[in-house]
Amino acid sequence: MTALLPALRPLIGALLAVCACYALGSLLLARLGITLWRAEKFPLAFTLGAAALHLILFTILTLHVAYAPVVIAIPIVAIASAFFTGDYRLPAGTQQEAVRWWPTRTVRCLLLAAVTLYTVLYFFNAWAPEISPDGASYHLPMIAGYLRVHGFEAVPTNVYSTLSEGVELIFMPAFAIGGGSAAALVHLSFLIALGLMIRAYGRRIGHALAGEAAAVLVYLSPVAGIDATSAYVDAAVAAIVFSVFYWTELWDADRRNALLVCVGAMGGYCYAAKYTAAFIVVYALIFIFWRVRDWRPAALVLACAATMAVPWMLKDWVYVHNPIAPFGNRLFRNPYIHVEFERAWTEFLRTYGANGWRKILRDIFFDGQVTGTPLGPVFLLLPLGLLALRKRQGRHLLLAGGILLTTYFANISTRFLLPSLPFFTLALTMAFESVPIAFAVIVLFHTWVSWPPQLRRYTKAELAIRHIPVKAALRRQSPHDYMSNSGDYRLARLIARTVPAGEKVLVLESVAALYAERETLICYEGALNEQLCDMLTAAWDPFSDASRALVFRFPEHALTAIRVVQTAKPSTPDEQWSIFELRMYRGAAEVPRVGDWRLNAFPNPWDVHYAFDNSPVTRWRSWETAAPNMYVTVRFPAGVRADQVRIETSADNSDLKLRLEEIDTGGTWKTLSATPEEFTLSHEESLRRSAAYQLRAHGIGYVFVHDDDHDRGGPLFAEDPESWDFTPMAHAEGATIYKVGR
């Protein structure tokens, strides 16, 4: 039994979370007086309960009482409550007329066989130790961090911590018991719930076979499989989104306010699960308003949605001063997420560097090279789903799917199609329901081409289900051995072995943080991280280092405040304004910087001190596209006499024009000089050691970098670590961990 425990823990953890969701959902349904069909109770109660459980766990985390016993006790209490009230029971089944037509029976047998086969495949993959890239790098590390500190904590160095984590919170009780694979099993249960929901909806609208076929097509899709068997959230999001549609349809049939509560709660939970999913609320609001031409039901939906969504806004507001972080940083300016990060990140997500829609479409259906695991070629038939426009439910499905699809273009990873996929797939199968033989062919084809050995023949996706890892799932193969097949895991363990506990590691690429077990700051994942990496870059990249000096000369006189104003509009959006140092001179001598100087800047005032710290590698940057009227201001309460202002900057903002202003006795700014002379800057001091000094000053003890990462200076660290004041501590697979200092 003891030997079985490691294998059973993920199952126990997942079972607890799933049962708790169902139990809470059942309790809520009973309190709301909602009666569902037998086929739809489990998936709808499960997703509704997940929304409720997430809110309870959110409260627990906010109160900082998220100790493991508490996190585990909550699901147990929920399950016990449903048991004692009897609300867990499924309603009696409706007597269905036996299907006698042999083609329909044959198709149903085929669907059942396909689902059974793939469920075994998925189950063992989810049960095996979890090493998915996003799961191990941020979905689960966040949960692990909350459990460690028993509540929410500010993680300003990880932009992913600002995303809503409604699904991750459902993983939490499971994770507390069974680790990462328990979370993956919970996620798989959402995919199963989605399939059951699609099937039940088909039955409810009188298109049972179409619903079953659509459920199977979605369930078997390679992207759904790999996503749901990992600690990701997309399959869960798809289930939650579809439940909003489902509740909306139920309300349309019954028009009870209790159903609107479910619509709203699940709509808000969509926001809590993934921001883009909240667009389904737009559909629900439009639909409800259109049906009754009364704003009050829509307002009720919105209010219920707010109960699920607003807590996440408040969390971001408190921790990063931006309720919609990591977006909207230009509106809600904060020191934690750069506007430039948001611009570059969202721009990347819109293309993933792929050239043209032809390539992207190939990727979505077959290749998966750039946009990740594909949908599968069978979904090329989706345009035929437009035939469903002839039916009322078909129009509803296509409208909801269409609204969700608009969000896809913000992130073209194939898994972002999962929320709209059930709608389009059901529309497709509804269009062909009268030809069951077509289903048989399509499902057979889909089952064949989505099976791992066949999938490998046409996809180039790095992430895909490869086999059925029975030994790993049963822990007959140690998790370490199993996960050692992953380079991410091996490198994460290298960090764990090399870096002492409590030390911070600056990681110049991504890392499976869950297994690194150290605080890792990844270059792009936070404002401070970006600043630290910029310090390193300024020590080696001639385009980014302090190589230019702009000198404003003027007649010597007393100054009480000066302001350097940027006046040009750059030609490219990635051109920022930066100042390494702003120095005052009188004659040939620099005016000493004294303590009463007061500094300010717009934008990014929080970093203005970097322009006055006498470091050749730190700089104040706008961290957004340079624009006219950006400024850096220095006030001299005691006044200074000067005849020169020297701006030390880099070659990467040479298009910009600067103007020096001083404040006059009337308090208005007037131009002192608009024609700086430009010089070069050569450094005698060691930029490399200055960068190391700054890393230490910011609490960074270690740097992790791939030796061949030219964009991050990897070869330069490897060639001469001593010149950086770095000590190589460990090296594996072309990556090195350096200790900062010796």
Added chain:
Amino acid sequence: VVLFLVRYSSEEVNIAVRAICFVLAAVAFGSCDRVPDSFHLPVQQPRIDDPQTWERVVRMTDVDARDTFVADIFEPLAANWRWTGKNPTIRLMAPPHLHRAYRIEFDIPEQSFRVTGPVVLKFLVNGHVLGRQQYTAAGSYTFEKDVPPEWIADGGAVTLGAEIDKVQPAPNRPPYGFLMVAMGLKRSG
């Protein structure tokens, strides 16, 4: 809250609407976080040298180039060069260490060459002649050579110079030597 809404949902919704409007407005306004008026000066970073990697090649365009001039390098700065006299000299403060190379980048302009013909330049480090080179055509040149360690082993002020054997006379001013672009010590070996 959910149970409240459930109970409430069968009646009026005005209070719920007001409540949500209030919460959203509070979030929106509250999120307009006030940025501090100003910030204090930070701790100043000390100068950090690395004797092993130290190098300094003074470009005539460097903002502090004039601080290193000792003799025969004239104003004004034109593009990236300055006229020199017969014996341009600069002084650097070098750390006491080895393995440095003298480097000079210069131009012999056509107009000078027409007057002087082929010229010989001597390259000097702390008064020692490091090299001697004849130039038989106008053009851009670079001379780089390792400095014997004992010439600069003590560190401190290091005087670097070049001496041209023939100059172009100029009325009412010192004669022109050549066009200096950069001069200094580089890391070698």
